[in-house]
Amino acid sequence: MAVVGVEIEQRAVVLDGHTFGAAGAYEKLAGVVRFAVDRANPANHAITDLGLAPANARGHVEFWADFYLLRPADPARGNRRLLLDVPNRGRKVALGLFNSTPRVPDPSTPDDFGNGFLMRHGYTVAWCGWQHDVPRRDGLMALTVPAARGNGPAITGLVRCEWRPNTRVTTLPLADRYHIPHPTIDLQDPGARLTVRERREAAAVEVERGAWRFPDASSLTVENGFEPGKIYELVYRAANPPLVGLGFLAVRDTAAWLRCASAADGNPCAETLDRAYAFGVSQSGRFLRHLLHLGLNEDEAGRRVFDAVVPHVAGARRGEFNHRFGQPSLNATHAVGSLFPFTDTVETDPLTGERGALLARLEARGTLPKIFTINTSAEYWRGDASLVHTDIPGKRDVEPHPAARVYLFAGTQHTPGSLPPPDADPNTGGRGREPFNVVDYAPLLRAALVSLDRWVTEGVEPPASNVPRLADGTAVLAEVTAGVFTKIPGVRFPDRIDRPVRLDFGPELARGIVTELPPKVGAPFVTFVSAVDADGNEIAGVRPVE
Template sequence: MAVISLQITRRSAVLDGRPFGAAGAYEKIMGMLHIGVDPVHRANQAITDLAAAPRNTAGLVECEADFYLLRPQDPARGNRRLLLDVPNRGRKVALGLLNSTPRVPDPATPEDFGNGFLMRWGYTVAWCGWQHDVPRRDGLMALTVPAVRSGNGPISGPVSCEWRPNARVETLRMADRYHIAQPTADLDDPAARLTVREHAGAPAGAIARTAWRFADASHVCLDGGFEAGKIYELVYRAEHPPLVGLGLLAVRDAAAWLRSASTADGNPSAGELERAYVLGVSQTGRFLRHFLYLGLNEDEAGRRVFDGAIAHVAGARRGEFNQRFGQPSLNATCSVGSLFPFTDTLEVDRVTGERGALLGRLEARGTLPKVVTTNTAAEYWRGDASLIHTDVEGTRDVAPHPQARLYLFAGSQHTPGTLPPPDAD
């Protein structure tokens, strides 16, 4: 069924009805998407643990996604194009990138809409929460998902956290940045281990279990404190894994619903959209690469969802977007972001014998969008971006897929900097 309903919590004119050129005035809609996924449908089978999730009386797996929409008040003046901006760690990105604005959670002033590029060209712009561990504060957009379960008791498994403190601290949250932690199953777990490295290339040294402890289920303390500049990794056991991969389906189904659902279904853009594009930047660029690899650009009705996808500054990586106990924000050395295959077309890993193509499943199903990949020099210096267009050994160039384009912003950085520099990881 996909989207069941949209609960609108706020609807208002943008900038009191000020027109954006020929596209005219815009409307802002905020609310919550209620989504129900068929766990036995062919289009959903790539999602890890979907079969183990609780179901409603209709046999669907439910989730709820924060929703935000900007649309022309007069649809006839729009360009009939949807741009879905996948929120980066809960934050809107497209207006900052394309309208030259500061990132704000709820654009409300002329400055928040910047040069008005997307509006002046008549785009409908949407955001949908997809990340389960984003806290719902400060306007961040999140997704509520169920925990998967087993008939034999709680599901448990290992979770890894990595930190590089900028200053000495006594306690660290067991999550990436400001995200919600996956709590430990046992505060006294003797098998939990904490290690430290002097730098990225150094060997990890074990810290005695008597020298550190869980302050509570979501925080860890170290005698003498965690030192600035060192790299710490904690591995522990957790229970009740959230259904991480539902985020991939939430993005797909939000766009499919906006394109195809009727006014009777509660769709505020019913009949207004002919094309849909999706944008991901950095973390969400990696999310899009994972989305494409899993072949998810097809809704439960068999329709292609996105006609175009833009993955910006993602390098050749993916991420923990579809694994048990996955942490979607994690970009640490120990995470699973560097996943084969890297190229659009078929390649072979001569070490493992594995064969694959990033776009292979979509091509086989006839749902391949046009794909634009853009990277800066930073993703090459990081060491992975070249894998998009070379073989694994780095001995020969690999041409992009005919429906894909690759671009490099030479000499540029991952994201624009700010002054004064922020004190942040």
């Protein structure tokens, strides 16, 4: 197997043996999982630059990841299901959403286990690091990978950073948020270019080279400071690209090992798991859409790994998860994660002639899992979620694959709301014109997992997809709703509606190499939101419990 060892550094009983209903007590294990993947195995060929990575004597590429596991102390009392929670920028998220807990790196108190939902249902919950650029601090889960080198000179390429600061600062890292940068190869790089724009669709204005500098290989300084709210974009050159795409194999092979490896292999879950589900939120939900698109649901032995996948609040996007000099944390819309295809089944872009489907590779290989794609109002209003279920011209609905369901959680925001609402986004510090949404959709998410599990294990069909539809008039252009919202006292309708656009990153993108940065920008896609009633509440979608 691709997993060649697990080093357990911590093992403890959870909450002094507190029992979670019929599942009983839980234990936690933490450590490092080590991999050695075969460059020649077809199951790994989708990974960019794998053939340029250093290999051991067997021709295998070695890397390792942080690992964390919660499981019933008595496996016989568990439900024999694995839920692999793909970390979001190194952070555990499943307990926060299903158990309604704060996000913590090492759950250790009663509050950290919240309502105990996942434990009471007997799930084994696992995490492994998949991002090479996650800082090694604060309990964040990271992945350590080799760099692509080849046999000649160092491999170099273009990197793009984007910032929209909330406060005035003079220096920022060459990375998204707090992540580890791709260092510049030349502090005086004459080809590096910094631009600034007022808003997404505004023209970029180049900042004179004398007004900014690289104070070191991993930072950028603007002499008069970055102005809050403006969008800054830097393109520069870096060398020795880490194999970003190995994150997919880390997630896939951790799940395969827990599910299939023996006790002799050191597997703490040997012969206790019958099913494996993958869950990802926002960035890690986009990661799962990308995993599906690459067809990476079989291990090196040809076994299907995940029985079900839940990309949650990912919209229609993927990410910089498998290209040279990719930045997995990057949330920019003008990035490779915003590219066609978007729908489960085959569609054609009439402007470019491109033809494709998100699930084409999985269907061809016969390794398609059950899929629940779940979005909130936020992913529709940012402009991309409707592309999951409408055709490119915006003329008709596209039904999901029979193995998939698509849901809108109506009237909700990207993460579950709370009372009182926060003053700012706890992750980015961003503030909105209106207060944050207070609707807690966690009960819907818990119900979705129960329905998905019954579909996989018992063949019980889940509720039909519930999204805005063109056929019944519940999918409308966002501008159409202005007539309702402008009548509500104190509400200001957005000045502009963002929509994703066609992007061209150069002729080598199919090989995972970006040669055009910033990308050439083409025509926008046609996208929709849910129609609303007279009170501004969405008509389509699943409404939360009142």
